[in-house]
Amino acid sequence: MTATEFALRTEGVGKRYRKGWALRDCTLALPAGGVIALVGPNGAGKTTLLRMVVGLLAPSTGTVEVLGHDVTASTPQTLSRVGFLAQDHPLYKRFTVAEMLRFGRACNLRFDQGLAERRLAKLGIPLDRRAGTLSGGQQAQVALALALAKRPDLLVLDEPVASLDPLARHEFLQVLMGAVAEGGVTVLFSSHVVHELERVCDHLVVLNHGRVTLTGDIDTLLAEHRLLVGPRTATDLDRSGAVVQAVHSDRHTTLLVRDGGIPAAPGWQAQPVALEDLVLAYLRRPSEPGAALTSGVAA
């Protein structure tokens, strides 16, 4: 795999259910290597997008290209390059852990049984236990071991830690990051939890109301954005169209601006922005881009 290859490219992807659009005009180009976080509130379309990435769902519009291949083809070769861990890490509850591994071996072209067994042994998960009797954290670990044993080039995880307690969450992320450190795998995971992302992720995609509102390398995004703090003004905020969010207190106005080179006026101070605040600012933006300024002004 070359450094310039994209793990995932989508072009104008949309998905319409009977209720309406779950995802619209989603155009992404995510580099291979590293960890990509897909962030958004519940109902933003994260699961829809991830299911389309792994070929469980066909897009209503647009194309999805994973590791250079159209996913709708679903050949054994393309399927075996992508690992998927669905929300709530489903397992066959009545299978033993050993049988789950046998399932993986039976259904895959390459399956590193030894790797999976070593991982599970290290975590103290016995192979003869039924999957349904394991704790939630252990089930997540079995599902992860199964996905990693495929030795995928792209590992997709849907809210992998949402249902786990803090300890299990920590252990899970540790194993996941260990696998990333061993190299060769691009990780794409969704989350509605924003904190701790900075520590784990290289790349960020923010999804809100079925649309991509922000995407980019995290370091670049942080460098591009800054907070401007100045005396309270209610007018003429968006001269350059770069204001993401404006917050007014009694005496001050705080602006989050993108590509905002120098402070707008004397008396204004520039500050770096934290990733969490950046994500929250984009999530608070309304779904219609044209209405950004008026609703962005909070009292």
Place this chain on the structure above:
Amino acid sequence: MTWLIWRQHRTEVCVLGLLVGVFGIALLVLGTQAHDLFPGGSARCAGEAGVSEACAASFRRLDEEYGYVENLLAGFYLLPVVIGAFLGAPLLARELEDGTWQLAWTQAVPRMRWLAAKLAALAGVTVALTGMFTAVITWFRQPFDAWEGRLQYDAFDVEGLVPAAYALFAFGVATAAGAILRRSLPAFGVAFGAFLAARMSVALLARPAYATPLTTMEPVPVGGPKDQAGHPPAPSIADWMIEHGYADTTGRRLSSAEYYDLEAAADRAGTNLNQFLHARGIQQFEVYHPADRFWTFQLIEAALFVAVAAVLLGVVVWRVRRRMI
């Protein structure tokens, strides 16, 4: 895939296998005793029952001693739906219920191959189990059929090709309902209801129309219809009687009201009813399917149910291909 299918469905297969095995062995044991009543074979005996007292006695004993089993066999008309729906309902519904469809379809086995393997294996088990049990019932019923024919409901519905076709139909309904409802138990219920509705309406409405029935029309004999000698010879007990009644001299069928009027008139006149009817040229008619249409009817009905099953499995394939959820 073979191992996976076996591992996922072995409980159902074992339970159904046990069910078929236990009832099958019971029928084999009882059937051996029943067959022993006819040392020369029941088919030959049925031909001679009119003349051979030994054969007539054998059939009487068969009815007395094993008639209850024959009546119980009618309960097995539910066996196809039990087998088909039990195997079909969880095929997709359980994966959808537990979310494991996302696991199963993101391994390296493309989902259409996964689906094809599952459908083929479980439909195969459905047909095999139903077929085995049908073979035993068909064999068990030989002496009864020799006497009563195989076109009556109690024989036709549990013999030959149709039980396997019914089972495939139930399998198709249960699988499709499971794909749409995403729950095993409701899917099983839907299959059960659809099975009863389809079986009843086909047996009662469609089956008599598979071929044009034959009609006999004869004047009412003076001796009366209960007189064997005067009974129209064509429909035997092995034929399938659809309808019978009375008609006037022109062949127009009499309504029951008209018949009762005649009966009352005969009463008032104080004459024997049969003589009364005979004198007025009243005829009796019987509409029936001859016994030798058994295999034709079996083929038609089996084809009907297999065709519907194929359509239902087509719906399943379409649902899965279109990517659910």
